Amino acid sequence: MTNKRVPNFLLPLLVLFVFNVSAAFAQGGSNAAGGQTPIEIKIGYLRAYEPELALSVMDIPPADAGVAGAQVAIVDNNTTGSFLGQKFTLDVVQIKPNEDAVEPFNQMVQSGVKFVLADLSAEQLLAIADAGREQGIIVFNVASREDALREEQCRANVFHTAPTYSMLADGLAQYLIWKQWRNWVLIYGSHEEDKLFAEALRRAAERFGGSIVAEKEFEDTGTARRSDTGVTQIQRLMPVFTQDLPAHDVLLAADESEVFAGYLPYRTWVPRPVAGSAGLRPSSWHPASEQWGGTQIQNRFEKAVKRRMISVDMNAWTAVRSIGEAATRTQSGETEKLAEFIRSDDFQVAAFRGQRLTYRKWNQQLRQPVFLGDGSQVVSTSPQEGFLHQVSELDTLGVDQPETACQL
Amino acid sequence: MRRYLPLLAISLMASTATPALAYKAYISNERGNSVSIVDTETMEVIETINVGQRPRGITISHDGKYVYLCASDDDTVEIIDTATNKIVGTLPSGPDPELFVLSPDGKRLYVANEDDNLVTVIDVETKRMIVEIPVGVEPEGMGMSPDGKTLVNTSETTNMAHFIDTETHEITHNVLVDSRPRFAEFNPDGSEVWVSAEIGGTVSVIDNESREIKHKITFEIPGLRTESIQPVGVRISEDGTKAYVALGPANRVAVIDTSTYEVTKYVLVGQRVWQLAFTPDQKYIISTNGISNDVTFIDVATDEPVQSVTVGDQPWGVVVAPN
Numbered sequence: 001m002t003n004k005r006v007p008n009f010l011l012p013l014l015v016l017f018v019f020n021v022s023a024a025f026a027q028g029g030s031n032a033a034g035g036q037t038p039i040e041i042k043i044g045y046l047r048a049y050e051p052e053l054a055l056s057v058m059d060i061p062p063a064d065a066g067v068a069g070a071q072v073a074i075v076d077n078n079t080t081g082s083f084l085g086q087k088f089t090l091d092v093v094q095i096k097p098n099e100d101a102v103e104p105f106n107q108m109v110q111s112g113v114k115f116v117l118a119d120l121s122a123e124q125l126l127a128i129a130d131a132g133r134e135q136g137i138i139v140f141n142v143a144s145r146e147d148a149l150r151e152e153q154c155r156a157n158v159f160h161t162a163p164t165y166s167m168l169a170d171g172l173a174q175y176l177i178w179k180q181w182r183n184w185v186l187i188y189g190s191h192e193e194d195k196l197f198a199e200a201l202r203r204a205a206e207r208f209g210g211s212i213v214a215e216k217e218f219e220d221t222g223t224a225r226r227s228d229t230g231v232t233q234i235q236r237l238m239p240v241f242t243q244d245l246p247a248h249d250v251l252l253a254a255d256e257s258e259v260f261a262g263y264l265p266y267r268t269w270v271p272r273p274v275a276g277s278a279g280l281r282p283s284s285w286h287p288a289s290e291q292w293g294g295t296q297i298q299n300r301f302e303k304a305v306k307r308r309m310i311s312v313d314m315n316a317w318t319a320v321r322s323i324g325e326a327a328t329r330t331q332s333g334e335t336e337k338l339a340e341f342i343r344s345d346d347f348q349v350a351a352f353r354g355q356r357l358t359y360r361k362w363n364q365q366l367r368q369p370v371f372l373g374d375g376s377q378v379v380s381t382s383p384q385e386g387f388l389h390q391v392s393e394l395d396t397l398g399v400d401q402p403e404t405a406c407q408l
Numbered sequence: 409m410r411r412y413l414p415l416l417a418i419s420l421m422a423s424t425a426t427p428a429l430a431y432k433a434y435i436s437n438e439r440g441n442s443v444s445i446v447d448t449e450t451m452e453v454i455e456t457i458n459v460g461q462r463p464r465g466i467t468i469s470h471d472g473k474y475v476y477l478c479a480s481d482d483d484t485v486e487i488i489d490t491a492t493n494k495i496v497g498t499l500p501s502g503p504d505p506e507l508f509v510l511s512p513d514g515k516r517l518y519v520a521n522e523d524d525n526l527v528t529v530i531d532v533e534t535k536r537m538i539v540e541i542p543v544g545v546e547p548e549g550m551g552m553s554p555d556g557k558t559l560v561n562t563s564e565t566t567n568m569a570h571f572i573d574t575e576t577h578e579i580t581h582n583v584l585v586d587s588r589p590r591f592a593e594f595n596p597d598g599s600e601v602w603v604s605a606e607i608g609g610t611v612s613v614i615d616n617e618s619r620e621i622k623h624k625i626t627f628e629i630p631g632l633r634t635e636s637i638q639p640v641g642v643r644i645s646e647d648g649t650k651a652y653v654a655l656g657p658a659n660r661v662a663v664i665d666t667s668t669y670e671v672t673k674y675v676l677v678g679q680r681v682w683q684l685a686f687t688p689d690q691k692y693i694i695s696t697n698g699i700s701n702d703v704t705f706i707d708v709a710t711d712e713p714v715q716s717v718t719v720g721d722q723p724w725g726v727v728v729a730p731n
Contacts, residue, residue, distance in 0.1 A: 076545045079525055080566040083544065083582045293564065293588070296546050299504070299523050321565075328567065328584065350565065350587040350607040355635040393633070 038087040039333035043320060044108040045070050045090055046128065047119035047143075048097040055262035058375070061310070066119045066142055067092050068305040069313030072297075073320030075304070077327075086327050088320070097121065102131045109137055114335040117319050119143040119312065122153070129155045138339050140319035143312055146196060147399060150363040154406035159322070159342065159364045161284075161315040165200035167398035168282035171370025171382035172252075172275055173204035174396070178384040181249035181273075186215045187242075187264070193256035201252055201276065208387075213246050218260045238267035245269070252276040279374065285314035286371040286378045292354040318351045318366065322359075325349045354381075360395070363406040367394035429689050432490070432729045434475050435696060435703055436463035437720030443477065443488065444719035448687050448694075448728065451705055451715045457493050460486050465507035466725040469532075470514040475727065478505040478519070485519065485530070490729060500537045502528035507591075507725075509550040509559070511574065518559050518574075520547040527561050529577065539577050543570045551592030551601050553616065560601050560614075562589035569603045569612070571619055581619040585612045591683075593642040593651075595666065604639035604653060611639050611653055613669065623669045625653075632658055641683035645708065646690050652706075654681040654695055661695050661704075663711050673711050677704035685726040696723040 045067055054060045062068075070090055077088040091113055093104045101124035108116060109132060116132070117140045118125045126149070129139045133155070141149060141160040145168065150160055176184070184205065188198035198215075205212050218241070242251065242264070251268055253276040255261035261277035273279055287308035290298065297317070301309040309317075326338040326347065341347055343364070348356035353369050360367060370382045383389075387396045395401070430449035437444060441463065445455045460479025468475050468490070475488040478501065485499040485508070501508075504523040510516070516538070517530045527541040527550075544566025551560040559572040562585070569592060571581040586608020593602045594616070603612045611625040627637045638656035644666065645651070651664040657680050663673040678697025681704075686693050692705045692714070702716045703723055 076565055079545045080563075080568070083566070083568060083570075083579075293546075296522055296564075303523070325567075348587055348607065350567075355638075356587060356607045356609075392635070 036085055038081065038085045039327075040087045040089065041115070041323065041327055041333045041338075042089050042091065042111070042113045043070070043074070043323060044105075044113035044116040045092045045119065045316070046101060046105055046108065046116055047092070047094050048099065048101065048121060048124060049094050049119070050096055052258070054258045055260075059258070059262065061312075062307055064305070065310060066117075066312040066316045068301070068307075069309065069316035070117055070142075070320050072301050072304050072313075073317040073324065076300075077320060077324035080324060080328055084328060084331065086333065088324065088327075090320075101125075101128050105131055109135060114138065115140065115323050115338075117142050117316055118158075119316070122146045122149055125149065125158070126153060126155070129158045133157050136335050138335060140322070142315040142319050145193075147200070150365045151399060151405040154363045154408060156364075156408045157339075159319070159359055159366070161319045161322070161366045161368075162312075163284045163368060163370065164365065164398050165197045166203060167365075167368075168370055169197065169200035169204040170207065170397045172280070172282040172372060173201070173208045173210055174382045174384040174387050175280075175372050175380050176250055176275065177208045177210060178386070182210050183248045184210055184212050184250050184252050185245045185248045186212050186252045186254065187218055187260075188215070188254040189257060189259050189261075190217060190219045191257045191259075194254045194259075197256055197277070198254035201254060212252075213248050216241075216245070218255070220257065220259045234263045235267060238263050239269045242267075243269040248272060250275055253278050280372055280379060281374070282370045282372055282382075283311045284368060284371065285309065285311045286373045288373065288376060289352070289371060289378050291378070291381075292352050294352045297352050314351070318349065318357065318368075321351060322347075322349050322366075355394075358392075360401070362401050362404050363399075363408070365398065367392060368397075369394065370397055429687070429691075431687050431689075431731075433685065433687075433694055433703070434466055434468065434488075434727050434729070435719045435723045436466040436477060436725040438462055438464055438698070438722040438724040440721030442720045443475070444723070445493065446694075446703065446717055446719065448692060448705070451717050453717065453719060455493055456720060457488065457495075459488070459495065460484060464724045465505065465520075466727045467508060467510055468727045468729055470510070470512075470730065472729045472731045476508065476510075476517060478508060480504050480506055480522075485517070497535065499530050499532070499535055500528075501530065502526055502537070502540065506548055507550050509552045511552060512554065512556040516574075518550055518552070518561075520550050520561060522546050522548060522564075525563070527559070527572065541572060541577050541579070543572075543579070544568050544582075549590055549592040549603065551594050551603075553594050553601075554596060554598045558616070560592040560594075560603070562592050562603055564588045564590065564606075567605075567608075569601070569614060583612075583614055583619060583621065585614075585621070586610045586624075590640045591642045593644055595644045595651075596646060596648045602642050602644065602651060604642050606638045606640055606656060609634055609637050609639065611642065611651075611664075625664060625669050625671070627653075627655060627658075627662055627671060627674075629655075629658055629660065629674055640681070641695075643684045643686060643693060645686065650708070652684050652693050654684050656680055656682070659697075661693075661706060675706050675711055675713055677706070677713055678702045678716060682723070683725045685728050687728050688730050694726050694728065696726050698722045698724065 253261035255277040461481035465478035544563025546564035549562035586605030588607040641654040678700035680698040
């Protein structure tokens, strides 16, 4: 790669954006300020949100989940941008789940946004991706785990930083196999997402040599998630629900809607670990990860946001950093140029996951390790040792190129 | 040096091999919150000092009297008196100090503050902070030109080597390098600065005159994926002919011919090799191996690993006393 030295004429711009500028430095710089206008790269964050309940109040997602990750990355991009004459902005728009996303998306685009982070349902995401295709808008999916968005329903103008159900399930399965806990029972909920995650777990069992010895559906009958007397009832209900299961090593729960999974640990008929939507959970990030320089982003995030960083924050951070990295390397703010670079062999982003992260060329899914953790600890990260791949070990997680249904 | 002459004579008599002089190597143990002192002749730990939390960057005054240590989680630089091995003071490092470098005259310490995107300049004698210099995101590597005029800081998320004029404290050049630049090292004549990129997997050789990358070194180890080759610490021999690069989870130190930039050898050391330091006589280069909790002595003449020594929990940095 050729050297990208910053021309001297851009240096005065430095003072426009740096934080904590010492007095002496600011003074020195301000004399020279007022030169070139920086290249502005407008990023939008479109989210479907309403406050959610959870089985435990401790699991209720923070109101700024995801948005905060994007904001921290914008500050990071702007620190780098100050040396290169680039300025990044974030425009956050919030709608309700199931609301039309296209109208607010169009408004964003009209105001000059070229990159949109989508924290939306699969349907909403497809609607805005198709609405923005003609205008060359690039969408980053930071939340939706549906495999179909990367397969049958893949779109050339969509990149995905959120991992898929199959990547998460494969990451979990590899660890269970590494532990030689091979016999699993699967309890899944009655919602569509529960079934998708359950399907991913079945696929993972087949791929890695696990055995699902029994399955059971836990139907959502719409009961209140919390009540004063709930604890006593749950203590009696969950053992009975798990009583008739055959011998197994691990109980897998697929409950994407906070209906039952959190009630399983310590309440099963036989003492077995729970994994999946409760117990040992697979995720793209963990609030306690300090590996691979993670302490640095965790500190930076906590200082700015006053809470720990969760997966959707990291997905959003990685999306904004991907755009920033492309802008740095190409010294450009042109959408198509940046998207081409992200697709190219030269692209890589460092995101505290121990190795360079890249996007799969066949469906634009970010390759990434899967964290396995409980509420407070990272237990392991997958891929596990010994799961080999001819291209990248990260491609042992999720749908691989030979199996893909995506045609971009 | 003089006081070691009798020792030298004894070891000459005892062995026909080239004698090693006894120096003290100080190793910071990131997780152990300690510093291990290793005798470079016997290659044994002679003392372990309890220090502040998360010790990482470590260096020593040019007269060998004081070891400076970044106690990252305590937001301070600790001063260890090498005569007593006691902590005798602290320096106002700014938050989360990780790596630092002393000016050639030993009067100033330049510290990278990872959490605040700053380089802090400290007057060692008055123990006062002189100035904070804003740099890129997650500043880490710190290299000082032999003439003391130029400081190079690397920022891990911005991916730049920032060239800073030590008189004006202003950035004069920003050179874009590969992902997660970890370390900057000038060659002895000051004509080049070598910058390692951990995630990028490369070492950029930057011409100090033009401030442009003149060569990019890549690494290839049979049986290892390129992702697992992650260059961190870099040291160049006093005669300028050989460079050593610690390759992180590749568990090897690369030896590079500085005239051709070709890797001549990969030396297998311990797990997750982080930082490197030469003994003053240039007989050994010592690597810290974070996961295997040891340091490895590499013989500079043969580039063979000669001895691994178990130290504290997660050794991070290493410095050898000059006398």
